[in-house]
Amino acid sequence: MKKSYLILMLSITTLIYSCKKDNEVAPDVNLFIKGENMTSKVNTKIAFAAGTNNGVGFNHQWKLDGKIVSTAYNFDFTPATAGTYVIEYTASNSAGSFSHKYTVSVPVPVVAIGPNSTKFITTVFDYLPGPGQFVNESLGNLAGAQKIIGDVSQTGLVSLGGFGGYVIFGFDHSVVNNAGADLAIYGNPIGGTTPWAEPGIVMVSQDVNGNGKPDDEWYELAGSEYNNPLTIKNYEITYTNPKGFANVSWTDNQGNSGTYDVNNFHKHNYYPEFAPNQEKLTFKGTLLPSSWGKNGSIFINSAFPWGYTDSWSADDDYATKRYNSFDLDWAVDKNGKKIALNTIDFVKVYTGQREKGNTLLGEISTEVKGAMDLGIK
Template identity: 65%
Template structure:
């Protein structure tokens, strides 16, 4: 009995001690190394976020980036790879409680500022990917070497071929979205009485990931026809290489088919420098035909917002170029977006039209300038 009493006393004492120890655990007493909730970051640069204890007692950690757990250490090295707004949530916790903190980190688009020595002309052609056409594979109008001659000049010309054929270029600085027109793009349209336009759509992009390459989201500069029922969004066309000097067959996602007419049969109209020598597909916004083949063949210009178009809306007759405002930019859903600067420009042929003896409608580009640099 004495032994049992002693055991009971020891058991009661141990329960008391255990209970006291458990009750002595308190919620984390910590603080953040950076106390501002709103932080400005930089693409590809590290911002060190961390939590510390005020009383020397440890606790557990959890960091979430846009809702996903990214670290369970006391710190998190936030290194954004692209511009945007990010939410970082922190939780410090133990069995007795927790404390939380939230950061809103804004990472602006990298900007290459213009300097007194910056050029207003194209500084680099990133890609030339024409669709089949009568001038493609012609060294002086439809070759990669000719496309490179647009650098630093508006005196040379390159053809983009039929619908979807494109060229991508940039400047030695970011083009700033200022009041009014920001970009001038040169083509070779004809005005009345022998009006002949070969309209091209212009798209722009920002170097959001800071790698100097046009691999970020593209935005269309919505021209006068963008919202009209006759304009087809998300149009897609596929050309098949005839592997000969012959007509180039095409099919589209509207259930249509046809060919790029190669009546002269001099050379293959399919781009022989394309990476895919079997088929090539282009996507974009299709503008309606403005062809009139009664009498003298003509292809009328649209009012404004397209290149290689003798437009009245941007006074092509006086300027001898088509002008573009970055403020016209819309995303893939048609929603208007605000771009303070752009770094890359894409131009593509926007009509799928066979002009008979004059061949396919194919946008021509002679160069471009930043209108903010005089």
């Protein structure tokens, strides 16, 4: 009797379950946002949500670029940087599933040129020189770096010291990539038969996270020596603070070592005393070949054809323009791949050669006098 009762109860339960399954329908979804392709802005929230049209419930799943980010009925997405994002929603129950894909395009934020925009530098974000004879003097301190802001006919001059020393600056607007040269950077090179160039490499960056700070990816403007077999990519050098008037020693990631030597014209520590680390400094970048030599009894440092600042470059017609010009179309990423940039927001210049020179003339150290957006006439 008990066995018959158990069989009867199982049969009733199976019948109830079968009826429920047969009556259940696949998700009938009401999406709060109906489209598939949309454009948004950095740091602007998009509220995605899904509901039911017929009262029948189902499970929710939201994926951002293939990764599950929510199993609730909604998902709030706030893009932190520019880019293209894929958001996929899936509703499911035992009777079936429903999927919908959104493609969200978030362009790089652009600060437009306005009637009061200036073509000259308005902000120096950072300055950290390599060791050098002018470092810790007026041409090589934090206050001196601020003097390259403004009209280049009235600006000061800042020294970047040995290889890797840099300055980062920007304008009051995004610099637009127009046809031809986009940027002019001023230094103090010498031309003629006794040239004195101190080539600086130029890098650019976009404010892809929209925070107004130069903390996004950098791209090198590849000059004439970028593919020179003597140019070393991914070069690293580490300087040690002598903590006094003494030669500054260095080692690099190529197994080499050496010194930047002091001279009697500048009797002080050549290591930047305002650097965050007062023990060691490491700089990374592209190392250009040395162009140090002599013309008769006169020491010279020759310019490269194009693509570097503080360089009396023939292709720039430096004798006439008095600046080096740069095209944003030269931009490459860390792997050497060409990058298409419509605009840029930040510029970094660093000393591209590791040349100690001599105790008469000092080291090769790029100098920057100012810069100009060539898109503003």
